[in-house]
Amino acid sequence: MxxxxxxxxxxxxxxxHNEPYFDEAQERFCKLFQDFASSQEILGSILNHQVKNLPLYGFGIKAFTLSMIETALQLTQHNISGKGIEQIITIGKDLLQKPxxxxxxxxxxxxxxxxxxxxxxxxxxxxxxxxxxxxxxxxxxxxxxxxxxxxxxxxxxxxxxxxxxxxxxxxxxxxxxxxxxxxxxxxxxxxxxxxxxxxxxxxxxxxxxxxxxxxxxxxxxxxxxxxx
CATH class of the missing domain: 3.40.50.1000 (HAD superfamily/HAD-like)
Known part of the structure; x- marks a missing residue:
């Protein structure tokens, strides 16, 4: 060289450091929807949406947040409340302000x-x-x-x-x-x-x-x- x-x-x-912040965000998301699926199933769904959305959204926190929202819609069969969407957006905003x-x-x-x-x-x-x-x-x-x-x-x-x-x-x-x-x-x-x-x-x-x-x-x- x-x-x-x-x-x-x-x-x-x-x-x-970066990935631990995403791990923490996903833990928060799993707690929000723990009544709908196991953590393993929820994490798998988020990943599937992220990979599927890469050609449209690319990489990063905003793309990750949109994939969380899509996962929530899937888990709740589109019955998630406005407050639920707001909680997911808050997770994304918190990621954008990590030290x-x-x-x-x-x-x-x-x-x-x-x-x-x-x-x-x-x-x-x-x-x-x-x-x-x-x-x-x-x-x-x-x-x-x-x-x-x-x-x-x-x-x-x-x-x-x-x-x-x-x-x-x-x-x-x-x-x-x-x-x-x-x-x-x-x-x-x-x-x-x-x-x-x-x-x-x-x-x-x-x-x-x-x-x-x-x-x-x-x-x-x-x-x-x-x-x-």
Missing amino acids: KHIKTIAFDADDTLW VELLPNVEKVLEELQGKYKLVVATKGDLKDQHRKLHESGIGAYFHHIEVLSDKAELDYEKMLGRLECKASDFLMIGNSLKSDVLPIINIGGYAIHIPYRTTWEYEKIDFEIKHENFKAIDNIGEVIALL
Whole structure:
């Protein structure tokens, strides 16, 4: 990786905590509708709606909230009250106001890399929410470019690299999702580092091991410097 020129970081659960907030939101939702189904059934229904809605809503908290509302309509056979809808919207609004807590060693690593590489944020989610989190994180000044992608497929990365005027062979992606941050990048000839987070959204999980010369797995972001 000695020839890398541009390094992109995923944001949620790579730079700061995120998935636990969604887990908490889903627990609140399950309690609201515990008389209609088990938690496992409710969580499965939310996930199904999220995946089905991805082509329309994309990723992020607003899409998640709409999928919760659709799940509630299904569970109650469209008999949910206005107050019930309001409670779901409140869960979504609370998610949009969660504090931004950086993961250990993030700022130390960014400080070490700044000036040596072009640093980029490449994330999915709501545009406004991701910009809010980056602003509140206090690390925005380290980055040359911010990309909030509608998805992280190979074509999305290729378009981003075009905007960055960067060849895939000079590009490194760092993130917590094997599905979104690793596979598409190595498939187009780039490099990827996986840093697992303690919990992963079901949609982002894969059921096979990745073995590739352009791929490395580490335990925490502090190990990035040694690889470079």
